[in-house]
Amino acid sequence: GLQLVLSLGPTPAAALLVPRRLGGLPRGQAQALDALEILDGPGSAGLSARLEFGALKMAAEGAAAAAAVTTSTPVTPPLSPVGTSGPVSQTAFLHALGIKTRLKWLASPGSNPAEAVALVAGYVRLLDGSEECGMEVSYQVIAIHQAGLRELGGFLRVRDTKCGI
Known part of the structure; x- marks a missing residue:
């Protein structure tokens, strides 16, 4: 994501990352690991990375500054400073x-009833707070972007206090 943002120069761009936050699993959740060939059965398994978001923000902003100073190859001028938005919980972002x-x-009434049930079930799985800060805050959203971009959608006025985020 960072390499893409750096390579675009003045073209407005952003990389949106939705990884798991670093730390233990929320209470009442388990995690299973299994061997997975990345291209076997696309969509049949989720991939997850745990990140320390403070370190990611510092790395993104620091790498951009270092690239601007140390690059020996011409970069599409001007090399834009990199900024970050977030992290915020998946719940706050989607809301x-x-x-x-x-x-x-x-x-709504008139929609396919089976599809409506599936949509509501997916919403509950992603965002419902009844699992005491389960998947809703396990996944965080952060954007790496050129510093000059206006505030990105999903990060505007986000305040996520339920689970201390």
């Missing part, structure tokens, strides 16, 4: 993008 309104519209 800021209007997931609840979209769910109400897609699962």
Whole structure:
């Protein structure tokens, strides 16, 4: 993501990352590991990385500054400074993008009942708070982008206090 942002120069760009946050699993959750060939059965398994977000922010912003000073090959001028937005919980991010309104519209009367049930089940799995800060805050969202971009959607006025994030 960072390499892409750096290589675009003045072209507005952002890389959106949705990894697991570093730390233990939330209470009441288990995690299983299995061998996986990356191209076997696309979509049949999720891949997850645990990141220390403070370190990621510092690395992104520091790498951009270092690249601007030490690069020996011409880069599309000008090399834009890199900024970050977030991290915020997956819940806060999706709510800021209007997931609840979209769910109400897609699962409204007149929609396919089976699809509506599947949509509501997916919403609950991703965002419902009844699992005491389960998947809803296990996954965080961070963007690496050129510093000059306006505030990115999903990060506007996000305040996520339920689980101390």
